[in-house]
Amino acid sequence: MNNTVAPTATALATVLTQVLQGMNEMLPANEQLPTGPDVVLMGEGGVLDSLGIANFLVALEEAAEERFGQPLALSDNDLTDLFAGPPLTLATLAQHLADRMAG
């Protein structure tokens, strides 16, 4: 990919926001998802239910690969570590993914 960028937390936060916006394009007005950095996505109080998480992860994999030029495999992995900690906000998930992609 020619226009790929490094998978920093900031860049990932942008991708995550875009993924949520893409999901919102498919949802009626009263089911729209919030998109701010402090929005709890998953875990207790999260805005995504189990189907929403699946939609989110699949869309995120595609968007991340397009943006960063490297695969991000989430849906076929054990995500226990992702959900085991405190509730994940958009910002903390972006940092987690940045660490994962760097590592």
Add this chain to the structure above:
Amino acid sequence: MIMDRVPMDVLLIADHHTANLASILRKEAGGLFTVSTAPLDQVQRTLHEAPSADRIALVWTRPERVSQAFLQVHALGTATWTEVLAEVDAFVDAILEAAPRFRSVHLPLWTIDPAEHHGPDELDPSRGAHGLLLRMNARLAERLEGQRNVHLMNSLRWLHAAGPQAFAPKLWYMTKTPFSAAVYQLAARELITHHRLRHGDAIKLIVLDLDDTLWGGIVGDDGWQDLRLGGHDALGESFVDFQRQLKALKERGVLLALASKNDEAVALEAIDKHPEMVLRRSDLVTWRINWNDKAGNIADMLRELNLGARHTLFLDDNPVERERVRSFLPEVQVPELPANKLLYPSFLRALPILGEHVQSDEDRARTALYVAERERSEARLQAGDVNGWLRSLDMRVVAQPVNDADLPRVHQLFNKTNQFNLTTRRPSYEELLAFRDTPDHALWCFRVSDRFGDAGLTGILGMHLRSDQGPVVTDLILSCRVMGRMVEETLLHVAQRLAQESGDPRLLLHYLPTPKNRPILEFLERSVLSAAGEGRFVWPGDRDIPAPDTLTLELIR
């Protein structure tokens, strides 16, 4: 029309997870639909147990779930067509058993991922998964042929449009959702379009530009002899194909009109004289060829034709004109024509324009009816007083009970007439049939003709002749095509005559207001009936309601 009504419930019945489809359908439908979901993977049971209700069923199944035999073939095993056929027929039997309990049932064609390779025999209808699937879908279509409220949906179009991402294998394993959001969005839009087209929201009028829209070139500059139209010329051929498609739409009842900035005489000369023109003046219901604002010209034509903007499609190569019409007449449908004119024919073919597949004679002759109306208006100007004008028309009204051959047109009138409609009830075909065949009910239709032409079946009278309140007019419907010519009074005359023959000469009509049916209220208020409050109008039965003397009425029993 549709948006004025209570939202229609859509029940999703599927062998897979439909939450994504439900969300997308709710978003795409706005207020048109409410959406409910049947229990996952209980298709047969849901169909069998569904209560009778005025709602739509979308039954989306996968071939490998409907047929165990197909599943074996799909897994590169073997099965016989006899085994598959038995399972397909059992599924169709369940659909046909349930269909009368829904307003309509919609079934996407069965699909598997077209990218799947199943070996050199994959199209063999007895051994290959792709071939067997074609045969299953053909059987499905064959068994459902002629079913009025069961409709197959062309899911292959959605797969084609969504491309390689149509199937969603990751989502399938995670949530049992087989398709991507793009497929569900296309399916939702198609269901909405089906619903609108079947309920009177089809395109009735296409307004066309001329230069670089119906032909290549500028007729005022190039002259009609040098237009690019037909011949051994790629562009010329595409314009001829485009015109042929428009002419075919006209034969199906869609009106064609012109809005062009040109010198009228020059443009009409091209239409009359160019040997490759497919569309001629007789194909056009009206035109505005002048240098005035196109949006104003279109508004003027809609007034002339008594048509709503939402039923109108405007095709023009010029983006400025398109934008002008969009902003001035937002309800007119103004698609973006492709920049490359060779794509006009395929673009037009992909537009959802036509409504009910069953076209009545009135639809097919619509252009001729409007031409006759134009001549009628000219006669009115010459005749002076209204009664003299009406007599000069030599009008003839034929009234008779609705028979099976009349039902498609009667159903159509029930579902699209707004202005002169007593209650604006929108019965399904089956409900209409049941009403007609109920003892003590009367369902009559009225055909109107005059010396200028035949307007066809344009009036409906529905009655409950022996209700607790005496004879009740349940339906009084008249096409705007014949309003204001004493046909309204004729309907009342026939209603009272039927009441008298049933043993009670009184009449009761209960007007239910909608945003669009004020014209019938105004008629009732000035008619011989007496207002009895709360929308009720009565005839005491102390004398007969006379038939108008400006027309000839024939009753056929």
